[in-house]
Amino acid sequence: MGQNFRAFVGSTPAAVAEATNCQVTISGNMEDSSTKDSESSWTEEQMVSKQWSVSVDNVDSTLASLRALITQFNSDEKTTVGWDRTSGAQNRVAQNENFARSGDAILNDISIQANNRSTITITCQYQGSGALS
Amino acid sequence: MEKNEKPKAPEAVNEQETIKPGVPVKVEGETRAEVADKIKEMRSRAAEQGLTDKEGGFIHHVKGKDIDDPGIFAAEMIFIKK
Numbered sequence: 310m311g312q313n314f315r316a317f318v319g320s321t322p323a324a325v326a327e328a329t330n331c332q333v334t335i336s337g338n339m340e341d342s343s344t345k346d347s348e349s350s351w352t353e354e355q356m357v358s359k360q361w362s363v364s365v366d367n368v369d370s371t372l373a374s375l376r377a378l379i380t381q382f383n384s385d386e387k388t389t390v391g392w393d394r395t396s397g398a399q400n401r402v403a404q405n406e407n408f409a410r411s412g413d414a415i416l417n418d419i420s421i422q423a424n425n426r427s428t429i430t431i432t433c434q435y436q437g438s439g440a441l442s
Numbered sequence: 443m444e445k446n447e448k449p450k451a452p453e454a455v456n457e458q459e460t461i462k463p464g465v466p467v468k469v470e471g472e473t474r475a476e477v478a479d480k481i482k483e484m485r486s487r488a489a490e491q492g493l494t495d496k497e498g499g500f501i502h503h504v505k506g507k508d509i510d511d512p513g514i515f516a517a518e519m520i521f522i523k524k
Contacts, residue, residue, distance in 0.1 A: 317500040321466075321518050324497065389502050403500035403517070405478040411502040442474075442503040442515075 324401040330366040361437035390414040493521040
């Protein structure tokens with residue numbers, strides 16, 4: 310269930326509170342290494358670099374977290390970000406699955422969705438800096 | 443003549459300490475698997491004391507002091523009464 314896959318953020322990483330969605334992206338940047346010597350017209354791709362990011366949507370009707378997020382954004386500082394399956398009373402206890410990973414990341418995108426007669430949603434994207442471990 | 447010294451009392455090891463409700467507990471290890479095992483052990487001990495996880499338990503890498511130091515893996519947990 311998607312409910313039990315959560316993002317963890319912070320120097321002592323904790324599950325992001327009031328989250329409604331999270332998205333993890335791990336991707337490789339490819340480059341065509343084919344040359345004039347290549348014997349077909351197909352590209353010969355090789356991965357030249359890798360990147361990862363985590364995006365989290367969370368409900369924040371009082372905007373209590375926004376100031377801290379802007380401060381973090383302005384600081385350019387890295388923080389620990391990762392993901393794991395969770396359970397427990399508030400569904401915030403990490404289960405240490407073999408797919409759980411973490412790494413240093415920078416908060417590089419904050420967006421606020423404030424529709425009339427609707428809860429406010431803040432979306433934060435953390436861009437990985439360095440390897441996942 | 444060498445002075446006779448009393449043998450040192452064994453230091454309190456983590457495994458014998460009581461887990462306090464609401465107080466963060468930290469476990470560390472060289473690998474993710476080692477920390478995962480320690481977390482299992484800690485959860486088992488907490489259950490014996492009538493405690494359960496409140497939050498945490500997320501294993502993360504802690505960088506070393508320099509390029510030659512591979513760092514460690516760590517996790518912090520908070521237990522509460524069931």
